Amino acid sequence: MATLSAVLATTHHPFYLKATTAPPEERMPQADEWKRKVEAYRETLTAAKPDVLVMVGADHFHQFFSDNYPTFLIGKQPQYDATFYNETREFGIPPYLLEGHEELSGYMLQGLMDRGFDFSVSHELKIDHSIICPIITTRPDADLPIVPIYTNIFAPPLPSPKRFWDLGRAIRSVIDEWPGEQRVAAVSSGHLSLELGGPRQFGETGPDPVFDRQAIEWLRTGDIDAILANVTHESMTASGNATHGFMDLILMMGIAGPIEASYVDSLDLFHTMEAYVTWYPEGAPE
C-alpha cells in the first residue's frame, strides 16, 4: 500500500516570489524573514521524500466561470500547464509545465465517487496560483507528478466546512488503499482571514488576526470539533469576505486526521497572515 508521507496545509500569498526576488532597493522589510520561514517549511516536505503530490487548490475564475463552476473537480492528465496571463501580469508568477500522475488521478476519482463524492473531472485543466504558489514555496523544482483537486471556496453557494473535512477523510482513505509502494504527500493552499475587493483589504495585517491565531491553534491541535462548532460560512464572511479558503485547510486536516501537527509556523504580513502547517500521520521522517 502507498505511504502518506506528509500533509501540508499552507496559505498562498501570490506575491511571495516577487517579494523575495525583487532587487534589494525594492524589497519589503519582511522579505528575508519570509524567505527563511518558507525555506524551513519546505524542508518538512523534502524530508518526507515524496514520489507524488496530491494537491488541493481552487480556481480563481481563471479557467472556470459561473457558466459551469465545479464544486469539486479533479484533473486527469499526463501534464498540466500552469499560470494564467493575468496571474503573470499581477503577481509576476512564471508559467510552469507540471507532470501529472494519471493513474493516481483515475484511482482517486473512482475512489471518491465510491465514497459519495461525485467529482467533476477535467482532461484539459490549466493550473492556477492556488497550486503553483505552494509548488514555488514547497517544491520549487516542480519535479514531482501531481494529482490536482479543486474545490469551490469562491463562487457561492459553497459546500459546508463539514463537507471539506469529510472530503479530506475520503481522500485519505483512497490514498491508504492505493496499491503500490509510492510515497504520497498531500499539499494544499488556502487562506486564513482574507478580504479582497472590500473595505478591509490590504491592511497592515489580515482583516481578523484573532481568528487567524485561533485557526492556526485549531490546526496545530487537530481540533476538528472546535472548528466545526465555530466556523460557518457566516463566521468566515465576518472575518473577511474571502476567508472561505480556510476550508481547504480544514480539508487537509481531514487528510491528516484529528491529530497534532508536527510543524507549525506563521508570519504576520500586510494584507493576510501566512500559516505553514505539516502533519506526519504515519510518523515523522527519520
Add this chain to the structure above:
Amino acid sequence: MSKYYVNKFLYQVDGDPELLAAYKADPAALLERWELERGQWLNRSERTTWLSFTDREREALIAHDYVTLFELGAHFFLSLTIFIAIYDEDYASEFGPLSFQREYGANLARWMGTDYPSVAL
C-alpha cells in the same frame, strides 16, 4: 439586474490583454463592442439570447465604478483584479506601492462592519 452578465464581462476582459487595454483606453466603446461580439455568445456559434445589462450596470462598467459594482454584488475578486490591472501601475508610480488597493478599500469604507451585498447569483 444581471450580476452574472457583469461578472462575465469582468472575467472575459480581465483574461484578455487586448480587451483589457481597450477597456482602459475607451470603456464605453469596449463595452459596446463586447456586447456585440461576446456578451450573448456562449461559444462561437451558440447564443444566449436573454442576457443584458441594466442601465446602472452599464454605467458603472463604463465609469470603472467599482464602488457601485460592489454594491450591485459583482464578484469581489473579478472587480479587484481588473481594476488593479487598469490602475495599480499608474498609482504606484505616483503615490507608492499598494496606493490604489488602499484607496479602493477606503472608497468602500461605509460598508465596514456591515453585511456586504451578496455575490451569490
